[in-house]
Amino acid sequence: MTEGLDADVDGMDEVAERRDELAARVRTHAGQIARELAVLQGGDYGQESFDTDGGSWTVKYEAGDVQYLRFDPKSGSETYVVSSKQPPEPGPLETAMADYGNFVAAYNEYVRSFDGLLADVPDEFPEVESTAELVAERDRIVQRIREVGTAMAGELYRYDGEYGTYSTTVSGTRWELKWDGDAVSYLRVGGSDGTYLLSQYGPPSAPEVRRLADDVGAFVEAFNEHVDDLEADLSQVSLGEE
Incomplete structure (x- = not known):
């Protein structure tokens, strides 16, 4: 009757460690995107969403740093890949990371869409009359x-x-x-x-x-x-x- 009590319990330390390591790398990488968005949009805080084949990604930033990175898949529940609270569960994180490359590609395409936007904007202006x-x-x-x-x-x-x-x-x-x-x-x-x-x-x-x-x-x-x-x-x- 007590045979089950003698069985070894598999630890989750290795999975949690891998999850934390991956989440930290994503935070650093997404933080670069957040800083670029802040520079591009000219504000201390804001957010931007990017659609991929797998779902929708939303980056919220404040003071040039990422506040959260949320993945809303086309099927299933949304996951906060980066947040100010606890890290995501390993399963949803794995699902989100399978689409993370598409998110970065969508962001890069968004940035490239601004190429040449200001090329024809004049930078010569009339003299300002003195008061x-x-x-x-x-x-x-x-x-x-x-x-x-x-x-x-x-x-x-x-x-x-x-x-x-x-x-x-x-x-x-x-x-x-x-x-x-x-x-x-x-x-x-x-x-x-x-x-x-x-x-x-x-x-x-x-x-x-x-x-x-x-x-x-x-x-x-x-x-x-x-x-x-x-x-x-x-x-x-x-x-x-x-």
């Missing part, structure tokens, strides 16, 4: 606006305190100047989503400066009227008979 003169003029105008805004900020600081905002409507659009001390923080036109003629960041675009510059004078005039009104109000304050 230097336009930008210099834009900056000059913005600097003049900043000088005016700074002068207004200084007057507001002297009269209204350390910081605050002054706003008015010019041509139906809200203009708002914010000051901090005797410096202008921003001059914004058009509300919270409007254009910052002055700010702590970069200047506005040249078209925006052109669109709004003509109204800067009206904004200053409105401010001056505001100051005149304040002076008139103060002149009416009486401290009693002298």
Whole structure:
């Protein structure tokens, strides 16, 4: 009754070792294909599929290395020949490797299909116009606006305190100047989503400066009227008979 217990058990070490060796070689080889695909397609990650007589192969790559190589045979279950998990079982691996050469041939044919693709693409282009003169003029105008805004900020600081905002409507659009001390923080036109003629960041675009510059004078005039009104109000304050 115990004769079976005395029988030798065949080990799988040799098969597993051969499987692991083959899987490692495939990973290295498929890794070359993955790197070439990444270079060709110009991205850090992606995938490409190749059809053969035996089925379909899909290579997925990331950061120039193979993430997985999947074989989907025309009959039977798909096999991850290369993956980030465990290696494939020996039987499915053997089936896939019987078609691996066809996969490489399909990849090579895919690469060769791009031969001459860029041969007629021009590499001579028109000269690019410089924006230097336009930008210099834009900056000059913005600097003049900043000088005016700074002068207004200084007057507001002297009269209204350390910081605050002054706003008015010019041509139906809200203009708002914010000051901090005797410096202008921003001059914004058009509300919270409007254009910052002055700010702590970069200047506005040249078209925006052109669109709004003509109204800067009206904004200053409105401010001056505001100051005149304040002076008139103060002149009416009486401290009693002298």
